[in-house]
Amino acid sequence: MASDNGLASLGVEGASAAAHALSLPADAYGNDPRLEVMWAMKAYNHAEVYFNLISSVDPKFLKLTKLDDKIYSSFKETFKDLDIKVLKADDLKSDQAKETWRPFCNQFEGLVEDFNYGTLLRLDCEKDYTEENTIFATRVQFFAIEIARNREEGLSPQRDGKTRRQSDSVSAVERCGMSGAALGIEIVVVFFLALFLLHRYGDFRRQQRMVLFGTLLAWYLCFLIVFILPLDVSTTIYKQCKIDHEEHTSVPTFNPVLSNHTATNTTATPTKSLTMQCYKPWSYIPDGIMPVFWRVVYWTSQCLTWLLLPFMQSYARSGGFSITGKIKTALIENAIYYGTYLLIFGSLLIYVAVHPEWHLSWYELQTIGITAANTWGLFLLVLLLGYGLVEIPRSYWNSSRHGHLLIKTYFKAAKLMTEKADAEENLEDVMEEVRKVSESIKYNHPLRKYIDTILRKCPVDYQEKMGRNMDDYEDFDDKQNTYPSERNLVKLHKQVIYAVQRHNRTRVQWQILLQQAIHLEDVAKNETSSTHQFVHSFPSSEPAGWFSRYVYTPTVEWYWECLLKRWFYRLLSVVLTLFSVAVVWSECTFFSTRPVLSLFAVFIQLAERDYNYLYIEMACFITIFFLCTCVYSTVFRIRVFNYYYLASHHQTDAYSLQFSGMLFCRLTPPLCLNFLGLIHMDSAISHQDKQQTAYTSIMGSMRVLSFIANGFYIYYPMLIVLLCIATYFSLGTRCLNLLGFQQFMGDNEMTSDLIDEGKELIRREKRKRQRIEDGENRRREWKERYGNPREDYTARNRSSHEMKETNYSDTVAPRDGRQAKYSRSGTRAERDCIELLQDAEPLDFNADSLTDDALDSESGRHAGGRYLSMSSSRSRIFDDV
Numbered sequence: 001m002a003s004d005n006g007l008a009s010l011g012v013e014g015a016s017a018a019a020h021a022l023s024l025p026a027d028a029y030g031n032d033p034r035l036e037v038m039w040a041m042k043a044y045n046h047a048e049v050y051f052n053l054i055s056s057v058d059p060k061f062l063k064l065t066k067l068d069d070k071i072y073s074s075f076k077e078t079f080k081d082l083d084i085k086v087l088k089a090d091d092l093k094s095d096q097a098k099e100t101w102r103p104f105c106n107q108f109e110g111l112v113e114d115f116n117y118g119t120l121l122r123l124d125c126e127k128d129y130t131e132e133n134t135i136f137a138t139r140v141q142f143f144a145i146e147i148a149r150n151r152e153e154g155l156s157p158q159r160d161g162k163t164r165r166q167s168d169s170v171s172a173v174e175r176c177g178m179s180g181a182a183l184g185i186e187i188v189v190v191f192f193l194a195l196f197l198l199h200r201y202g203d204f205r206r207q208q209r210m211v212l213f214g215t216l217l218a219w220y221l222c223f224l225i226v227f228i229l230p231l232d233v234s235t236t237i238y239k240q241c242k243i244d245h246e247e248h249t250s251v252p253t254f255n256p257v258l259s260n261h262t263a264t265n266t267t268a269t270p271t272k273s274l275t276m277q278c279y280k281p282w283s284y285i286p287d288g289i290m291p292v293f294w295r296v297v298y299w300t301s302q303c304l305t306w307l308l309l310p311f312m313q314s315y316a317r318s319g320g321f322s323i324t325g326k327i328k329t330a331l332i333e334n335a336i337y338y339g340t341y342l343l344i345f346g347s348l349l350i351y352v353a354v355h356p357e358w359h360l361s362w363y364e365l366q367t368i369g370i371t372a373a374n375t376w377g378l379f380l381l382v383l384l385l386g387y388g389l390v391e392i393p394r395s396y397w398n399s400s401r402h403g404h405l406l407i408k409t410y411f412k413a414a415k416l417m418t419e420k421a422d423a424e425e426n427l428e429d430v431m432e433e434v435r436k437v438s439e440s441i442k443y444n445h446p447l448r449k450y451i452d453t454i455l456r457k458c459p460v461d462y463q464e465k466m467g468r469n470m471d472d473y474e475d476f477d478d479k480q481n482t483y484p485s486e487r488n489l490v491k492l493h494k495q496v497i498y499a500v501q502r503h504n505r506t507r508v509q510w511q512i513l514l515q516q517a518i519h520l521e522d523v524a525k526n527e528t529s530s531t532h533q534f535v536h537s538f539p540s541s542e543p544a545g546w547f548s549r550y551v552y553t554p555t556v557e558w559y560w561e562c563l564l565k566r567w568f569y570r571l572l573s574v575v576l577t578l579f580s581v582a583v584v585w586s587e588c589t590f591f592s593t594r595p596v597l598s599l600f601a602v603f604i605q606l607a608e609r610d611y612n613y614l615y616i617e618m619a620c621f622i623t624i625f626f627l628c629t630c631v632y633s634t635v636f637r638i639r640v641f642n643y644y645y646l647a648s649h650h651q652t653d654a655y656s657l658q659f660s661g662m663l664f665c666r667l668t669p670p671l672c673l674n675f676l677g678l679i680h681m682d683s684a685i686s687h688q689d690k691q692q693t694a695y696t697s698i699m700g701s702m703r704v705l706s707f708i709a710n711g712f713y714i715y716y717p718m719l720i721v722l723l724c725i726a727t728y729f730s731l732g733t734r735c736l737n738l739l740g741f742q743q744f745m746g747d748n749e750m751t752s753d754l755i756d757e758g759k760e761l762i763r764r765e766k767r768k769r770q771r772i773e774d775g776e777n778r779r780r781e782w783k784e785r786y787g788n789p790r791e792d793y794t795a796r797n798r799s800s801h802e803m804k805e806t807n808y809s810d811t812v813a814p815r816d817g818r819q820a821k822y823s824r825s826g827t828r829a830e831r832d833c834i835e836l837l838q839d840a841e842p843l844d845f846n847a848d849s850l851t852d853d854a855l856d857s858e859s860g861r862h863a864g865g866r867y868l869s870m871s872s873s874r875s876r877i878f879d880d881v
Contacts, residue, residue: 121134681693
C-alpha cells in the first residue's frame with residue numbers, strides 16, 4: 001500500500017519529525033519532502049473514500065456538506081463558462097484563475113470546515129484517479145466542482161471492470177423491480193413444496209379439511225423460515241457494508257494547513273487498487289418487509305404449535321358424532337395441557353410482582369416466552385440432530401451394499417408381517433364388536449344414526465357383509481334388550497377409525513416393501529449377467545413410456561443399478577460425512593470469535609469480503625437444508641409404539657400429520673437461530689457489535705436471560721458429540737434390543753431368525769404372484785387359440801339359466817313371512833363346467849384358508865345369517881416357516 005510504504009520510508013526519526021512538523025503553524029512550513037509525502041498520503045485516502053462513495057451510490061443524491069446548495073449556486077454564478085467535465089490545470093493554477101478563485105474560497109472561511117485544506121481533484125470526471133488525471137486543489141474548490149458534477153446529468157463517473165458491472169447489475173435490478181421478486185418466488189415455490197409433501201403423506205380425499213389445512217400451514221411456515229433466511233443473511237451483509245462505508249463518508253483532513261499560496265501543481269500517483277464496493281444483491285429485500293414477514297411467520301407458527309394443533313389433534317382423533325361433541329372431547333383432553341401453560345405463566349407473573357426491583361416490560365416478557373420456546377426446541381433439536389448426523393451418511397453407505405440392504409429388507413418384512421397380522425386381528429375384533437352393536441340397534445332406534453356413521457367408516461367389504469347379515473327391519477324393544485350408551489359408541493367410533501387406518505397403512509407398506517425386496521433380488525441376480533441387460537422378475541404390465549424406451553433402457557438400467565448406483569451412494573455418503581464433521585466441529589467452537597473456529601463462519605466471512613451474495617445465499621441454504629434434513633428425517637423415522645408414525649403413499653393418519661406439524665414449528669426456529677450462531681450473526685452468542693438479521697431482531701435480545709444466552713445456548717450443543725458417538729456405536733439400538741424391541745443387529749440370533757422368516761415370506765409372495773401371472777398367461781393363450789368361450793357359453797345358456805332361477809325362486813316357500821334373498825342355479829356339474837371354461841386360477845395351497853366350493857366362497861353367502869370370520873386367518877402367519 002502506498003501509505004504503508006510512505007511511512008516505512010520515513011523511519012522512526014522521520015515520523016517523529018513529521019508529527020512535530022504537523023503541529024506547527026503554516027508559516028513554519030518549508031519544502032520538506034517528507035511532509036509532502038504525508039500530504040499525499042492523506043489526500044489519497046480522501047480521494048479513495050470519495051471515489052468509493054460515488055461508485056456505490058447515485059451521485060445525484062450525495063450531500064457532501066451542509067452548504068451544498070449555497071456552494072453550488074455561488075459556483076455557477078462565479079464560473080459560468082467553466083467546463084467542469086474536463087478541467088485544465090490553467091483553470092485552477094493560472095494567475096487569472098487564482099484571482100477569481102481566491103475571493104470565492106474566502107467567502108466560505110468559517111462556514112466549511114478546513115476550507116483550504118489540500119485535496120486531490122480529478123481533471124476528467126469520467127476517469128479514475130491516475131497520475132495524469134489528478135491535481136491538487138483546496139477543499140472548497142473540490143466541493144464546488146464535485147457538487148456541480150454530481151448534480152448535472154451525464155457527469156457521473158464512469159465505472160470500469162468489476163465495479164462497473166456490479167453497478168450496472170444493480171441498476172438493472174432496480175429498473176426491473178427485482179428487489180422483492182426473489183421473496184415472492186420463494187414464497188410460491190415453498191407453498192407447492194409443502195403441498196407436494198402433504199399429498200405424499202396425507203390423503204386429500206378422506207381426511208378432514210381442517211386437518212389438511214392445519215398441517216399444510218404448519219409445514220409451509222416452517223419451510224418458509226428455512227428458504228427465506230439466506231435472503232435475510234445476504235440483505236444484512238449488504239446493510240453492514242453500507243454502515244461500514246458510511247463511517248468513512250466524512251472526508252479525512254490534513255493536519256497541515258495550506259495557505260492560499262501553497263497550492264501548486266503537485267500531483268499524486270495512487271498505487272493501491274480501489275476496494276470492492278457495496279452493491280445490492282439480486283435478492284435484496286427492501287427495508288421494513290423482513291421484520292413484518294418474520295413476525296407474522298413466527299407468531300403464526302407458535303400459535304399453531306402451542307394452541308391450535310394440540311386442539312385439532314384431539315378434535316380429529318375424537319370419536320364424537322357432532323361438532324359440539326368433538327370440541328368438548330378435545331377441550332377435556334387438552335385441559336391439563338393448557339392448564340400447565342397457565343400455571344407457568346401465572347407463577348411467572350407472581351414472581352415478578354413480588355420482586356419490585358424487576359421491572360419487566362411487555363417486550364421483555366415476550367422475549368422470555370420466545371426464549372423458553374427456543375430452549376425447549378433446542379433441547380429436542382440436539383437429540384434429533386445427533387442421531388441424524390451419523391445415521392444419514394451411514395444409511396447411504398449401507399445402501400451401496402446390496403447384500404446388506406437385502407437382508408435388512410428381509411428383516412423389515414418379518415417385522416411388518418407381524419404388525420400387519422396384528423392390525424388385521426385388531427380390525428377383526430373391532431368389526432365383530434361393530435357387528436354385534438349393529439344387530440342389536442334396529443333401524444328406528446335413536447342411536448341408529450350413530451351406528452350408520454360408524455358403518456360408513458368401515459371398509460367396503462365389511463359393510464357388504466354386515467348388510468347381508470342384517471335381518472329385516474324390526475322394531476326395537478326397550479325393555480327386553482340392553483343397548484350401548486352414546487359414550488360407548490363414541491369410544492367404538494374412535495377404535496374403528498384407528499383400526500381401519502392402521503390396517504390400510506400396513507397393507508400398503510407390505511406391498512411397497514415386497515416390491516423393494518423383489519427389486520433387490522433382481523439386482524443381485526443381474527449383477528452376474530453377461531449381457532448387461534437388466535431383467536425384471538415381474539415386468540410391469542403397463543406399456544413402456546418414451547423415457548424407458550429411449551433413455552432408461554435395460555442396458556442403462558443395468559449399469560446404473562449394478563455398477564454406478566453403489567459408487568454414487570458411497571460418494572454421497574463421504575460428502576455427507578464431511579458435512580457432519582463440519583457441523584459437529586462448528587457446534588463445539590461457534591462461540592469463539594477470535595480466532596474464528598466455526599467452519600461455516602469462516603466460509604461466510606470469506607464470501608463477505610468479496611460481497612459474493614450468490615455464494616453466501618447458496619452456502620447458507622445448503623447448510624440449513626442439511627441441518628433440516630438431519631432433524632426432519634429423524635422426525636419422519638420416529639415410531640412411538642405405532643401411536644405416531646409418518647407413512648408415505650397417503651397412509652399417514654390425521655394425528656400423526658398434526659404431530660409432525662407441531663414438531664416442525666417447535667424445531668425450526670431454534671434450528672435457524674442455531675445456524676445464525678454458527679455463522680456468527682447472532683450477537684447474543686458472538687457478542688459482536690454488528691448488524692443483526694431481521695430474524696434475530698424478532699427473536700429479541702437473549703441477554704434478558706443471561707444464564708441461557710451465555711450458558712445453555714453455548715454449551716448444550718456440545719452434547720451433540722456424545723450423541724453422535726452413541727449413534728455411531730448403535731447404543732440406542734442395543735438398548736432397545738435388550739428391552740425386547742426387536743432391532744436389526746447383524747450378530748444377533750433373533751435377527752438371523754427374522755431374516756430367515758422374512759426371506760420365506762418374500763419367497764411365498766413371489767410364488768403367489770407367479771401363479772397369478774401364469775393364470776393370466778393361460779387365459780391370454782386360451783383367448784388367442786379358441787376365442788372367448790365364456791361369452792358363447794353365457795349367450796347359449798342365458799335363457800335356461802333365467803328359467804331355472806325363476807322356477808327355483810317360485811318353488812322355495814318363504815319362511816316366517818320372509819322372502820328368499822339368495823338363489824343358486826344349476827347343479828354342481830354345471831358349476832364345474834363354468835369353472836373349467838373360465839380357467840379358474842389354481843388354488844394356493846399355502847394360502848391361509850381353503851374352501852370346498854370356490855364359487856360358494858366367492859358369492860359371500862353365509863349360512864343362517866351367522867357372522868363369519870372377516871379375515872382368512874388371525875394368527876397363523878408363521879405356520880409354514
